[in-house]
Amino acid sequence: MQGNCVIGEAAIRAGCRFYAGYPITPQNELTEYMAEHLRKAEGGVFIQSESEIAAINMIAGASAAGARVMTSSSSPGISLKQEGISSMAACELPGVIVNMMRGGPGLGNIRPSQGDYFQATRGGGHGDYRTIVLAPATGQELADLTMDAFDLADKYRTPVMILADGMMGQMMEPVVFRKPKPRQYPDCYVLKGAGDGKSKFIRGLILDAIEMEEHNWKLARKYDLISRQETRCEIHEAEDAEMMIVAYGTAARVAKGAIRRLRSMGLKVGLFRPVSLWPFPTRELRELSEHIKHFIVFEMSTGQMLDDVRLALQGFANIDFFGRPGGVVPTPAELSNVVSRRYPQKDAYVDRFLRFKVVEGPFGP
Amino acid sequence: MKKIFGRPRSLKPTPTHYCPGCGHSIVHRLVAEVIDEMDMRGSSIGVPPAGCAVLAYFYFDIDMVEAPHGRGPALATGVKRVLPNHLVFSYQGDGDLAAIGTSESFHAANRGENITIIFINNAVYGMTGGQMAPTTILGQKTTTSPPGRTPLLDGYPVQISEILAQLRGAAYIERCTVNSPAAVMKTKRAIRKAFQYQMDNRGFSMVEVLSPCPTNWKMSAVDACKWIDEVMTKEFPLGVLKDIGTKETGKEKKS
Numbered sequence: 001m002q003g004n005c006v007i008g009e010a011a012i013r014a015g016c017r018f019y020a021g022y023p024i025t026p027q028n029e030l031t032e033y034m035a036e037h038l039r040k041a042e043g044g045v046f047i048q049s050e051s052e053i054a055a056i057n058m059i060a061g062a063s064a065a066g067a068r069v070m071t072s073s074s075s076p077g078i079s080l081k082q083e084g085i086s087s088m089a090a091c092e093l094p095g096v097i098v099n100m101m102r103g104g105p106g107l108g109n110i111r112p113s114q115g116d117y118f119q120a121t122r123g124g125g126h127g128d129y130r131t132i133v134l135a136p137a138t139g140q141e142l143a144d145l146t147m148d149a150f151d152l153a154d155k156y157r158t159p160v161m162i163l164a165d166g167m168m169g170q171m172m173e174p175v176v177f178r179k180p181k182p183r184q185y186p187d188c189y190v191l192k193g194a195g196d197g198k199s200k201f202i203r204g205l206i207l208d209a210i211e212m213e214e215h216n217w218k219l220a221r222k223y224d225l226i227s228r229q230e231t232r233c234e235i236h237e238a239e240d241a242e243m244m245i246v247a248y249g250t251a252a253r254v255a256k257g258a259i260r261r262l263r264s265m266g267l268k269v270g271l272f273r274p275v276s277l278w279p280f281p282t283r284e285l286r287e288l289s290e291h292i293k294h295f296i297v298f299e300m301s302t303g304q305m306l307d308d309v310r311l312a313l314q315g316f317a318n319i320d321f322f323g324r325p326g327g328v329v330p331t332p333a334e335l336s337n338v339v340s341r342r343y344p345q346k347d348a349y350v351d352r353f354l355r356f357k358v359v360e361g362p363f364g365p
Numbered sequence: 366m367k368k369i370f371g372r373p374r375s376l377k378p379t380p381t382h383y384c385p386g387c388g389h390s391i392v393h394r395l396v397a398e399v400i401d402e403m404d405m406r407g408s409s410i411g412v413p414p415a416g417c418a419v420l421a422y423f424y425f426d427i428d429m430v431e432a433p434h435g436r437g438p439a440l441a442t443g444v445k446r447v448l449p450n451h452l453v454f455s456y457q458g459d460g461d462l463a464a465i466g467t468s469e470s471f472h473a474a475n476r477g478e479n480i481t482i483i484f485i486n487n488a489v490y491g492m493t494g495g496q497m498a499p500t501t502i503l504g505q506k507t508t509t510s511p512p513g514r515t516p517l518l519d520g521y522p523v524q525i526s527e528i529l530a531q532l533r534g535a536a537y538i539e540r541c542t543v544n545s546p547a548a549v550m551k552t553k554r555a556i557r558k559a560f561q562y563q564m565d566n567r568g569f570s571m572v573e574v575l576s577p578c579p580t581n582w583k584m585s586a587v588d589a590c591k592w593i594d595e596v597m598t599k600e601f602p603l604g605v606l607k608d609i610g611t612k613e614t615g616k617e618k619k620s
Contacts, residue, residue: 018447045446049439050472057436057469061443064430065410069443087433191428191444193408193451201422203431205415 003142004169007098007162008033010146011070012041014180016096018062018069020047020055024077025110026166027100031072043067052077056084056097063093064202066190068150068183072098074166075116076107078124085159086125089219090204094153094160094185096146097131101165103327111327112167112250117304120163121278128216130223132160132230133277135248139173145275147180154185156226163277165300167250167329227279234273235288237263241270243294243343246285246309248274250329251298257332258339265336267343277305282312289317294344296320298335300328318344373397375406377426386586388485388576389417391543393424395553396454396483399560400427405452410444412437412455414462417492418485421456435466438473441480452560454481460490463499463525470529477534477568481559484525484571487578488597495581499523502600507581522600526573530607536568538607542575542598544590565612575601 375397413421415434437455559570577589
């Protein structure tokens with residue numbers, strides 16, 4: 001199945017019954033899949049919204065009314081959704097947001113990129129909040145993490161983002177859908193009308209400063225709990241490694257190909273792949289640095305996750321970086337060339353000037 | 366002794382924060398009375414706006430969910446599609462509905478979304494201190510149109526009800542006011558009708574209420590009521606702008 005469709009199918013199987021979205025490349029197949037299949041599911045509602053902003057607010061409303069909800073978009077569209085994501089975080093409304101990243105900033109292009117890491121992991125919208133961010137790297141993970149995203153959203157009553165890119169969305173792979181867990185979301189959080197009892201309201205606006213502070217502390221405690229309980233990562237070929245590539249999503253897949261080549265050349269290289277980008281698997285990465293002293297961060301951006309890696313390693317290891325930010329997916333061969341040149345036994349000084357691609361422009365390199 | 370008048374069940378016994386002479390409290394009460402009369406308190410969900418009425422969830426004794434500025438109709442759409450048998454309304458001001466949320470209102474109406482918008486038009490942004498709104502009258506002085514609104518610099522007042530009435534998804538749109546007891550009763554009938562249309566699945570309904578804002582208009586409450594009659598209704602004529610008829614009497618809704 002195609003990646004975008006995998007997410008759609010996994011969502012429907014996980015009990016998603018409300019989807020609103022607006023067309024933007026490269027995630028249109030997901031919207032189209034939901035239009036076709038969610039409408040057939042019992043109680044399923046699909047709306048093609050008039051804008052990204054409307055879509056995120058529609059899912060917020062449906063979430064308040066108790067449905068499992070999802071919306072999807074790609075980079076510029078996610079920027080528009082940020083108002084609503086911030087609002088959902090404040091109102092503690094669960095929901096799943098899919099971002100199939102493309103090249104940016106601005107409209108950029110429609111090629112795969114990883115330029116939205118900061119936006120995704122730092123909250124993205126205004127205010128003091130976080131969004132759980134899951135980064136799949138295979139078709140199978142698109143299915144599994146989508147199902148997990150709904151469970152996490154319900155468990156913590158917070159928006160959860162699936163952060164992938166055009167490559168993941170367009171790629172076709174065989175997938176086995178697992179049986180989803182039964183939904184656990186207490187009725188007390190759902191607006192169904194007051195019935196004969198007390199009325200409820202859901203809000204994020206709190207005019208009283210002390211109350212606002214209490215609410216923000218409550219959210220902060222929740223984010224603290226999430227960061228202790230929900231970090232996920234994959235560690236690959238680390239036992240004897242002298243150097244680790246740190247990469248996520250599509251870049252991690254490319255890295256796996258590169259590692260096969262590097263290992264065949266006798267270079268002991270492994271991969272550290274964060275699966276949850278927020279919370280970032282800081283502890284797991286720091287533990288690795290006890291016996292591995294060389295890390296190279298590989299991203300399809302100019303180095304955004306690099307910040308998190310630096311925070312995790314705190315100077316206990318050498319950190320190098322390689323990135324292609326233009327919507328280009330580097331090949332395993334290109335990456336393995338870069339890594340082999342920077343492998344710790346090599347002369348670091350000679351290689352340093354090779355670190356960044358030199359761009360010939362009217363003002364010289 | 367027989368009780369002949371009391372607080373509607375759908376309104377909490379909470380004093381409101383509204384300025385003296387403001388129309389919000391009247392409209393809140395009308396909405397609550399209609400919900401009570403229709404026996405819908407238990408299955409109503411309201412969406413308050415950003416702006417003066419943002420604290421409506423403290424006043425209405427029904428379930429409510431807050432929307433970001435202008436997004437009420439989108440949120441209400443989500444709620445209504447999940448709970449199609451509930452009474453779902455968004456309560457919005459003119460800045461909320463006719464500026465930042467134009468797109469959401471327009472398309473909710475165009476989809477024939479079975480929701481009701483209670484649209485409070487007071488020709489200014491009230492809560493933020495009386496700035497020019499899309500509905501500000503030509504010549505009206507506001508904090509951001511100090512010499513008075515001029516078409517050359519600021520464009521024209523937006524007649525949102527007339528615009529939405531042209532959309533095929535709109536079932537019922539009426540413009541009323543609350544500046545006299547008779548007008549209040551008329552507004553209540555309009556709200557009742559709008560809610561009834563919604564419950565009959567007739568499509569999108571909206572009641573626009575020309576509402577006094579003495580504080581930001583810098584007038585006495587009495588003068589504000591007069592100003593609505595003398596100035597505002599010239600720009601925003603009262604009356605029914607769209608009515609596709611009730612289920613019993615009217616034409617059937619076109620699909």
